[in-house]
Amino acid sequence: MSKRKHNNRTHKKGRLLPFIIFHRWIGLSSLLLLILVSITGILLNHTEEFSLDEQYINNNWLQKWYGIKMPEQQKIIKLDNDHFAQIGKQIYFNQLRIAEDNAPLRGVYKTNDFNVIILRDSLYLLTFDGDLIEKINSENGLPTPISHAGFSDSKNKQIILEIKKKLYTTKDNFISWSEAKTEIISPLILGKPDNDVKENYRNAYLGNELSLERVILDLHSGRLFGSLGIYLMDFAAIILIMLGLSGTWIWSRRFRKKY
Amino acid sequence: MRHLLFLFILVLSMNSFSKGVYQSNDDFLNEVFENKVPKTQTLWLLGEIKKGAKKILGEKPGQLRIRYWKKNQQTSWILEEIGKEKLITVGLVINNNQLNQIKVLAFRESRGWEVKEPFFLEQFFQVKLTSELQLNRTIDGISGATLSVRALKKLARLALFYHMQIMSNQKV
Numbered sequence: 224m225s226k227r228k229h230n231n232r233t234h235k236k237g238r239l240l241p242f243i244i245f246h247r248w249i250g251l252s253s254l255l256l257l258i259l260v261s262i263t264g265i266l267l268n269h270t271e272e273f274s275l276d277e278q279y280i281n282n283n284w285l286q287k288w289y290g291i292k293m294p295e296q297q298k299i300i301k302l303d304n305d306h307f308a309q310i311g312k313q314i315y316f317n318q319l320r321i322a323e324d325n326a327p328l329r330g331v332y333k334t335n336d337f338n339v340i341i342l343r344d345s346l347y348l349l350t351f352d353g354d355l356i357e358k359i360n361s362e363n364g365l366p367t368p369i370s371h372a373g374f375s376d377s378k379n380k381q382i383i384l385e386i387k388k389k390l391y392t393t394k395d396n397f398i399s400w401s402e403a404k405t406e407i408i409s410p411l412i413l414g415k416p417d418n419d420v421k422e423n424y425r426n427a428y429l430g431n432e433l434s435l436e437r438v439i440l441d442l443h444s445g446r447l448f449g450s451l452g453i454y455l456m457d458f459a460a461i462i463l464i465m466l467g468l469s470g471t472w473i474w475s476r477r478f479r480k481k482y
Numbered sequence: 483m484r485h486l487l488f489l490f491i492l493v494l495s496m497n498s499f500s501k502g503v504y505q506s507n508d509d510f511l512n513e514v515f516e517n518k519v520p521k522t523q524t525l526w527l528l529g530e531i532k533k534g535a536k537k538i539l540g541e542k543p544g545q546l547r548i549r550y551w552k553k554n555q556q557t558s559w560i561l562e563e564i565g566k567e568k569l570i571t572v573g574l575v576i577n578n579n580q581l582n583q584i585k586v587l588a589f590r591e592s593r594g595w596e597v598k599e600p601f602f603l604e605q606f607f608q609v610k611l612t613s614e615l616q617l618n619r620t621i622d623g624i625s626g627a628t629l630s631v632r633a634l635k636k637l638a639r640l641a642l643f644y645h646m647q648i649m650s651n652q653k654v
Binding site for chain 2: 356357396398
């Protein structure tokens with residue numbers, strides 16, 4: 224090899240070297256972020272398969288970070304050995320989440336066949352195991368808004384609902400409603416819960432607020448670390464573009480030199 | 483520029499007008515039964531009926547008691563199913579084990595409202611249920627409304643299945 228040719232090659236290699244070092248260091252410095260974005264991206268692509276939206280994180284630190292706390296609207300009612308609750312907009316039966324409903328809880332009672340939860344705008348009929356039999360609201364014939372609920376007498380427990388100062392009752396298992404000719408004689412008897420039950424409901428509520436999908440999504444976008452995290456992920460994306468461009472450029476220079 | 487702005491507003495307004503309640507449950511039933519709505523009856527999803535409903539829905543049915551209205555061999559159902567995130571309310575009429583009418587009564591999702599259009603719903607006319615609890619005819623989808631289309635197909639299968647249960651119980 225002639226001395227001139229050798230000098231030429233060393234000169235060209237020397238010109239490429241800063242780009243190779245640049246390419247290497249931006250690759251290494253952004254590796255962790257790129258791995259994070261890639262793994263969270265794969266998980267989010269398969270949200271349904273991994274049931275990410277059905278899994279919840281019950282971690283005090285993360286709940287505080289997200290500002291998740293117990294809502295002011297809390298009502299827990301004890302009836303026989305069962306507890307019914309409305310915490311925020313969540314309706315519970317023995318800590319089992321039944322539905323989301325914002326309307327205020329008016330009371331609960333039991334018929335011979337099922338449990339009944341009465342809210343301002345709807346009734347929830349449940350089996351004694353907590354399975355939903357039917358949600359009844361104005362769309363299927365329930366007069367609303369319910370202001371009070373009680374019984375026409377304490378023995379037969381015929382339910383009476385007060386709606387816009389009129390009284391209504393049902394004679395066919397909550398399918399249709401007609402004006403009642405009696406008054407509310409006996410109110411619904413609602414017991415207060417024990418302290419340990421309150422703590423259980425606190426866990427039931429907080430443990431079902433933060434889904435795994437939300438945390439992974441926020442990790443992916445960087446939002447989990449606030450506005451700084453978003454810029455960090457933007458930086459990772461720019462680095463990825465630069466890596467691609469610098470890699471292609473170095474490869475093209477080497478390719479041209481080889482052939 | 484002005485045309486572009488007009489187009490943008492038109493697209494936005496189409497989206498907001500397309501979701502909502504199109505017809506109340508009562509109006510639908512009055513239309514089906516020509517203002518002589520029969521007494522409400524209920525079907526309990528227990529045993530084999532619950533299993534069939536679970537097979538169609540792919541999960542446990544959301545409630546155990548379903549209301550229906552029956553006149554001679556015709557039954558009418560108002561059923562709900564989630565499209566992507568919110569419930570779609572659909573009115574269905576079954577006669578002689580065939581779907582005679584399907585109508586979207588309320589659509590609450592922000593996308594997929596095209597399923598309320600007659601060009602899509604006409605495909606369900608006189609569709610039947612196979613022994614595998616599938617529709618006996620292919621229903622063409624709508625791009626951008628995949629989940630809403632899937633929800634409507636499930637509700638059509640459910641109503642046909644429930645109707646068959648009512649009619650078979652009546653024969654016994």
